[in-house]
Amino acid sequence: MVFSELYSAYYNALAEIIKQAQREPLTAARAREIIGNTAFRESAVEITDAISAERWQVIHSDYTTDLKYTPTMPLTTLQKRWLKSVTLDRRSKLFGEWDFPELADVDPLFTDEDYRVFDSYCDGDPYDDRDYIHRFKNILFALHHDKPLDITFHSSKGKRVSVTVRPERLEYSEKDDKFRLYVMGGRFGSVINLGRMEVCEVHDGRNYIADRSHSERPRELLLEITDERNALERVMTHFSHFEKSVEKLDDLHYRVKLIYDADDETELIIRVLSFGPMVKAVAPERFINKIRERLIKQRNISAQKRVADFFSSQLFCAGGRLLRLLKTTAGFRVCGTAGFKVFLVRNFFSVKKQEGFGIV
Amino acid sequence: MAYSELIKNFQRVRDYMRAFYVFGFKSRDEYSKKSGRSYDNERRRIESWLGDYMRFLKTEEGKSVFLSIDSRAMPENPLYKAFKTSSFTDRDITLHFILFDILRSPDTALSAPELCERIDGYLSGFDEPIEFDESTVRKKLKEYVDQGIVKAQKDGRKVLYSRTKEGGEIPPYMLQFFSEVLPCGVVGSFLLDKQTESRHIFNFKHHYILSALDSDVLCDIFIAMREHREITADNYSPRFSQAKQVAIVPLKVLISVQGGRQYLIGYSREYDQMRSYRVDYLSNIKIKDVAEDFDSLRKWLKRNEKHMWGVTLRNSMRGYDKVEMTVKIGDNEGYIINRLEREKRCGEVEIIDEHTVKFTAEVFDASEMLPWLRTFICRVSEFKSSNKQAERAFWNDLDKMYELYGIKEG
Numbered sequence: 001m002v003f004s005e006l007y008s009a010y011y012n013a014l015a016e017i018i019k020q021a022q023r024e025p026l027t028a029a030r031a032r033e034i035i036g037n038t039a040f041r042e043s044a045v046e047i048t049d050a051i052s053a054e055r056w057q058v059i060h061s062d063y064t065t066d067l068k069y070t071p072t073m074p075l076t077t078l079q080k081r082w083l084k085s086v087t088l089d090r091r092s093k094l095f096g097e098w099d100f101p102e103l104a105d106v107d108p109l110f111t112d113e114d115y116r117v118f119d120s121y122c123d124g125d126p127y128d129d130r131d132y133i134h135r136f137k138n139i140l141f142a143l144h145h146d147k148p149l150d151i152t153f154h155s156s157k158g159k160r161v162s163v164t165v166r167p168e169r170l171e172y173s174e175k176d177d178k179f180r181l182y183v184m185g186g187r188f189g190s191v192i193n194l195g196r197m198e199v200c201e202v203h204d205g206r207n208y209i210a211d212r213s214h215s216e217r218p219r220e221l222l223l224e225i226t227d228e229r230n231a232l233e234r235v236m237t238h239f240s241h242f243e244k245s246v247e248k249l250d251d252l253h254y255r256v257k258l259i260y261d262a263d264d265e266t267e268l269i270i271r272v273l274s275f276g277p278m279v280k281a282v283a284p285e286r287f288i289n290k291i292r293e294r295l296i297k298q299r300n301i302s303a304q305k306r307v308a309d310f311f312s313s314q315l316f317c318a319g320g321r322l323l324r325l326l327k328t329t330a331g332f333r334v335c336g337t338a339g340f341k342v343f344l345v346r347n348f349f350s351v352k353k354q355e356g357f358g359i360v
Numbered sequence: 361m362a363y364s365e366l367i368k369n370f371q372r373v374r375d376y377m378r379a380f381y382v383f384g385f386k387s388r389d390e391y392s393k394k395s396g397r398s399y400d401n402e403r404r405r406i407e408s409w410l411g412d413y414m415r416f417l418k419t420e421e422g423k424s425v426f427l428s429i430d431s432r433a434m435p436e437n438p439l440y441k442a443f444k445t446s447s448f449t450d451r452d453i454t455l456h457f458i459l460f461d462i463l464r465s466p467d468t469a470l471s472a473p474e475l476c477e478r479i480d481g482y483l484s485g486f487d488e489p490i491e492f493d494e495s496t497v498r499k500k501l502k503e504y505v506d507q508g509i510v511k512a513q514k515d516g517r518k519v520l521y522s523r524t525k526e527g528g529e530i531p532p533y534m535l536q537f538f539s540e541v542l543p544c545g546v547v548g549s550f551l552l553d554k555q556t557e558s559r560h561i562f563n564f565k566h567h568y569i570l571s572a573l574d575s576d577v578l579c580d581i582f583i584a585m586r587e588h589r590e591i592t593a594d595n596y597s598p599r600f601s602q603a604k605q606v607a608i609v610p611l612k613v614l615i616s617v618q619g620g621r622q623y624l625i626g627y628s629r630e631y632d633q634m635r636s637y638r639v640d641y642l643s644n645i646k647i648k649d650v651a652e653d654f655d656s657l658r659k660w661l662k663r664n665e666k667h668m669w670g671v672t673l674r675n676s677m678r679g680y681d682k683v684e685m686t687v688k689i690g691d692n693e694g695y696i697i698n699r700l701e702r703e704k705r706c707g708e709v710e711i712i713d714e715h716t717v718k719f720t721a722e723v724f725d726a727s728e729m730l731p732w733l734r735t736f737i738c739r740v741s742e743f744k745s746s747n748k749q750a751e752r753a754f755w756n757d758l759d760k761m762y763e764l765y766g767i768k769e770g
Binding site for chain 2 (some may be wrong): 001002003004005006007008009011012014015018032038040041042043046050054055056057058060062066067068069071072073074075076080082083085086089091092095096097098099100101103107108109110113114116117118119120121123140143144163169170172174175176182190206207232233234236237238240241242243244245246247248252254259261270271273274275276277280288291292293294295296297298299301302304305339
């Protein structure tokens, strides 16, 4: 069972308080600090009240304890089963060998047979590739020990680039199924796709100072939703990972404000388009114009296609009319005569051609 | 009953959190048709757990409360906090810590009477010691045996209890990563709570954190699935605004990383049909008997998965919807071909000429593809489908979009 007091923040807070009380005399103020780090806003009142009233009889009102050992709890079956599922995921190799014999006989909570992400892109990073794993481990090491990295990668334009950078964090996109490394000090940008890396080694230790860091470029987008075909719920869930607010305009219309990174604008345009007429961008003008540009281009392609279809259908109709004409006796006679005359004329010119140029 | 930030039942707060996070425009009056106090309590709880992300907006209809979280800026899912709020009694927490202090290593094995005697020793220092009778201790021990943290073994006529083995240290970065990307990731978060704080090195793009609220339901579904068992569940229907009990043979969970939803694909005996159920609409899962036909149903699903664009399944005897889209690409726009190849979930991409690419597929439901097809607006020269309704919807929606953005028909 996932929802159990065994995993509760209060149990964790009390374990931490006991641990501290076993080490040194504890004050109520220090206990409140511990609670603030392990539980919630109002927890300090509830927990310190329980301790003062000695309702939880593992710690006295003066914050001393009779427990002899640091509080610990073995892993639950649920935790073991989930961990077993982790070990079966192909991405787990990225984190190195991990010895946990207790999991040997444990049934996983789920495997690839039991679930599937059905809409991630199919050109994800090569998690089984030994070189990729080696580079990933180097990145983990550098991040953990705050070391610079020497990286050679292929830019989006196909150029081979070598840089020394200080890694900041790894970003994973479930949709792209790719990792990207945010770095400081990169001459060619502050984000490097792991899939584009050729070499990634920990820098040899000489002093390295990185000055440039990645800076977000937040932008605001206003959308108007028409709540037909359950659009409101679909849109709000789809864009739920952004910082956002929503306002009801009337029973059918809602206005949503999203904050997004400027680097992701093209992706966001595409995502807005995917909702069709249910979602309209209403600000900023630049964003609206980009959508309009696409729609105008689409209208022109559709118009060209209609013209092409019109002419081909006219041609088809003319062919049809000729066939119908051939089916009548008079029509057959007219077409036969015309055909014979064409044959005579063609033959005449053909003979002339042979005489004139001597080509067979 | 006095207010507490801890809760006994997760379902009610699950509904409120979803409403605050997904919608967030409703005022108190719209929530509190049943009970205003209930709304106030849930809002106060959520504010206590997630106060940093709570926002308020004043409108003519009243004050609306919502959760606004940029999940890309979060190294860990803040909604997991909701699963760490289970209520307990003073006796529960006291017994828990004393029991594990007595059973300090897997080698310490004691019977229930021996444990009771030792527990009394711990409590004797308090002015009004709690009294634990043997049956209470046995009940708690049985609960812990079921949870896998205590082991019971027979020694003659006695049953001896000991703690289970601890296990090795789990790499913290592995936990940080998988607790965000795997189903039921909240379990990883429980494990992280027990570790000493490490630097957070990951963040997650396109990260749908709301599915965390379905962890309890999903976990029960997986447990049933692993044992090939049927389940019953309350399935909420927005059309009827109420839940109906359904019996399902759970076969596979499908997760969307572009829409943020999770679905259970299962077989309904009642309708003799494969169906998809939204996991966020399911609650009150009960694990039932073993489904003897589990393997054959899963085989059927596996055979047909290649025709699923989204989550719709139907009897293949009715045939598939044929879809054909032709897109125009300009000079140096080869990346559009890459996009088609990368983003297609089934079907074929065929290069017709330097500037023309055709995508074809046979799917259960062509209308599921429309959102994706619309992402190619500005290039679509042809779209045809044997599902005429879907074909009309595509072109009609396009006309509506021209109108919406003030573009005259060419």
